Amino acid sequence: MGVEEFFAWEADTVREVLPISKETSVEIQPKQPTAKGPAEWFTGDVWIDSIARGEEPSRARVSAVRFTPSARTAWHAHGGGQTLYVTEGKGRVQSRGGGITEIGPGDIIWTPASEWHWHGAAPDHFMTHLSITEAVPGDEWGEHITDDEYNGR
Numbered sequence: 001m002g003v004e005e006f007f008a009w010e011a012d013t014v015r016e017v018l019p020i021s022k023e024t025s026v027e028i029q030p031k032q033p034t035a036k037g038p039a040e041w042f043t044g045d046v047w048i049d050s051i052a053r054g055e056e057p058s059r060a061r062v063s064a065v066r067f068t069p070s071a072r073t074a075w076h077a078h079g080g081g082q083t084l085y086v087t088e089g090k091g092r093v094q095s096r097g098g099g100i101t102e103i104g105p106g107d108i109i110w111t112p113a114s115e116w117h118w119h120g121a122a123p124d125h126f127m128t129h130l131s132i133t134e135a136v137p138g139d140e141w142g143e144h145i146t147d148d149e150y151n152g153r
């Protein structure tokens with residue numbers, strides 16, 4: 001499953017325009033249903049709200065991702081890199097070959113294109129981050145994070 005399929009906004013829904021005024025094209029977009037993070041990509045319970053899905057020529061993709069305690073992504077890499085902005089809780093991030101770093105509200109984490117990494121909540125805390133990516137080819141998903149990996153053993 002690709003990210004494009006996962007966030008398959010219905011075309012007629014996203015086209016529904018709620019104009020701010022008759023003279024502008026600014027719109028309040030309908031809220032999309034919160035999606036459960038697929039077991040293929042995550043360990044534990046993760047819930048995802050898609051916030052921005054730019055239309056061409058924009059490739060912007062922004063989501064709010066809520067991890068329950070100890071939930072985490074699998075190993076993965078982003079074709080266009082990824083910026084995370086932690087809004088709540090306490091979490092962990094690790095780049096392949098590096099140590100585990102604790103992250104919290106206000107932290108901004110940049111992962112370059114094609115760098116393998118994972119991110120998730122701390123064992124005893126929820127963690128929410130915004131995920132900012134671009135819809136470019138090259139996303140890759142690998143093995144789930146074992147409990148030993150998650151605990152740095």
Ligand code: MN
Nearest residue numbers: 076078082119
């Ligand atoms: Mn990532």
